[in-house]
Amino acid sequence: MSAPLSRKPGIPNAGLLSFGWIPVWRRNFLVWRKLAFPSLLGNLADPLIYMLGLGYGLGRMLPQISGVDYMQFLIAGMIVASAMNAATFESLYSAFSRMRTQKTWDAILVTPLSLDDVLAGELFWAASKSFLSGFSILLVISALGLSSLPLALWVLPIIFLTGFAFAAIGLVVCALAPSYDFFMYYFTLFITPMLMISGIFFPVENLPHSIYLIASWLPLSHAVRLVRPLLLGEYPKDIVLHVSVLLGVTIVAFRVAVFLTRRRLLN
Amino acid sequence: MASLNCALEISGLRKSYGGRSVISGIGFSVPAGACFGILGPNGAGKTTTLRCCLGLTPPDEGKILLGGHSIPDGACAARARVGVVPQFDNLDPDFTVNENLLVYSRYFGLKKAEMRQRIPGLLDFAGLTDKENARVEALSGGMKRRLTLARALVNDPDILFLDEPTTGLDPQARHLIWDRLKQLVAQGKTLILTTHFMEEAERLCERLIVLDHGQIVAEGNPHELIASQIEPNVIEIFGENAVAWAKARRALCQRLEIAGETAYFYCKDTAPVREALDKERALHSLHRAANLEDVFIKLTGRELRD
Incomplete structure (x- = not known):
């Protein structure tokens, strides 16, 4: 309508290695900001209720587990599980409604951004929701004196990575x-x-060996084996293995998601 | 870019889904600065053609040049200079009018400060100035359509694709959109529009193609098409026994069409039909000039397509 518009460099391009995901992430962030309170409440209150309820209620009846109070044991599990839930709900229900119901993706696909950018934006966003959930729980349990800082801060990148794996x-x-x-x-x-x-x-460890073997393949076990020692102030074992599994799941699942979504929307 | 002669050039385009051919070898070119129409019944291949042009669907065969970029390889670069008004509004329901424009401009990598300056102009163009902070959910259908048009203009595109831009709007809203589209052509933008409204195509398009079963069945200026493809006058006759009455008088005109209970006489000279009608009290008739809809129906038939 007037003088030629200036554009920021670096945008647009395609895929995980470009910055095209940023405007997609920012769109979701802006929606979230409008509804932040109920969303945070859901991410925080739900796992806390489980944690306090089971931890104190059930924990009172139990002896020590793996050498710690049941509450101490459960906290790591709840942080990891709620990170998984946050990323899962976002990448299932919310992403699906942006793809199908609201046609948000369709609107973005006619701009210079590609479908890979859209999916990368959704991946980063869902992982961010995990991070947010893990961060707020960590804040509360630290305030309650239930985590051992500063080592427990390493939980945050692990939660983010767990979010990526389950988002993918x-x-x-x-x-x-x-x-x-x-x-x-x-x-x-x-x-x-x-x-x-x-x-x-x-x-x-007490489960039948076959189930134990299956579990050792699941991304959630790897996440919890990293987070639990960190919250207790210890260094986890097999860090490289656990991190590689979560990273590997993220990369492979995201490639598959790109392939399937392209086939679905761009044929 | 603006000096390119052709905004869009397509040749030998073919696309089929699961063995069913949707586009069977079409080619056309859209001169820069023109308003170009793509007409056709449901399922004729209009939407698939648009998707191919935008790089959203890879064609089986054929070449597409959009704004000088080869599609689909150069689609992202081409789309930077293109705006799209989709058939169904896909505005962000959680955002205000303003936020919709701002968020959309980020997908083009536009700077926020610059957009803040441009948004009032876009809102003014869309007649939404006082709705800046209204939520999309609170807008009427016509306002949503205008916001979608404003959103398609955030990147000040050279080429605008409009997929049935006025479907579902009331006459006031439709006329407003038509007026804005004419302004855009006057500014030198290229418009490529699909529509079911023949009146819309007749008013806006300098050139158009009629698609049917994935092929181009007519191409040209709407007025020239009316002049070349069809008799200039139409007399529609309805009422008791209209069809039987008309069939008995087929010789009075160049062409007779029957649809349900109505007979359509297509004539160069209307006098013989009108004289015959004068004696009939039970019949109702409507005398009008032939229009693009008559051409469309002649080319694509009267049977339903969905």
Whole structure:
């Protein structure tokens, strides 16, 4: 309409290695900011209620577990599980409604951004929600004197990475979903059983060996094996292994999600 | 970029889904600064053609040049100079009018300070000045459409794609959109629009193509198409036994079409039909000039397409 517009350098391009995901992330952030209070409440209050309820209620009846109070044991599990939940809900229900119901992705796809940028934006955003959830829980338990700082601060990058892994898997499920109902399969067949055998609520060492073996393949077990020692003020074992699994899941699942979503939307 | 002669050039475009051909080898070019129409019944291949042009659907065969960029390879660069008004509004319902424009401009990598200066002009153009802070959910259908148009202009595009821009609007809202589209052409922008409203195409488009079953069945200026493809006058006859009455008088005109209970006489000279009608009290008739809709129906038939 007037003089030629100036553009920031670096945008747009394509994929994880460009910065095209940033405006997509910022869009989701702006929506979240408008609804931040109920959202934070959900991310924080829910796991805290479980933690305090089970930790004090059940913990009073239990002897020490793995050498610590049940509450101490449970906190790590709840942080990791709520990080997983935050990323999962965001990459399933919220991403799906932006893809299908609101057609937000369609609107972005006719700008210079690509579908890879959109998916990378969703991935970063869902992981950010995990981070936010983990961060706020850590804040509360530190205030209650239930974490051992400063080592516990290393939990934050681990939570972020856990968020990435489950966001990437969630985007695969989102790409395959014909409707919202489909997500129930994912929760019932994957998320809930994984919660039970990954050492969230109780140690897995006492489970039958076959289940223990399955659990050692699940991303949630690797996340919890990093977070639990850190909260107790110890260095985790096999750091490289656990981090590599979470990173590997993120990269592979994201590639699959890109492939499936391209096939779904750009054919 | 603005000096390019052709905004869009397509040749030999083919696309099929699961063995069913949707576009069967079409080619056309849109001169820069023109308003170009793509007409056709439902399922004719209009939307697929637009998706191919924007690099959202890879064609099976054919070449597409959009704003000088080869599609799909150069689609991202091409889309930086393109605006799109989609068939169904996909505004952000959680945002205000202002936020919708600002957030959308980020997808083009535009600077915030600059957008803050430009947004009042865009809102003024869309007749939404006092709605700046209104939530999208609170807007009427016509306002949403205008906001979608303003959003398509955030990057000051050279080329604008409009997929049925006035479907579902009341006449006031439709006329306002038409007026704005004419202004955009006057500013030198290229408009490529699909529509079901023949009146819209007749008013706005300098050139158009009619697509049917994935092929171009007519191409040209709307007025020239009316002149070349069809008789200049139409007399529609309805009422008791209108169809039987008309069939018996087929010889009075160049062409007779029957649709349901109505007979359409297409004539160069209307006098013989009108004389015959004078004696009939039970029949109702409507005499009008032939329009683009008559051409469209002649080319694509009267049967339903969805």
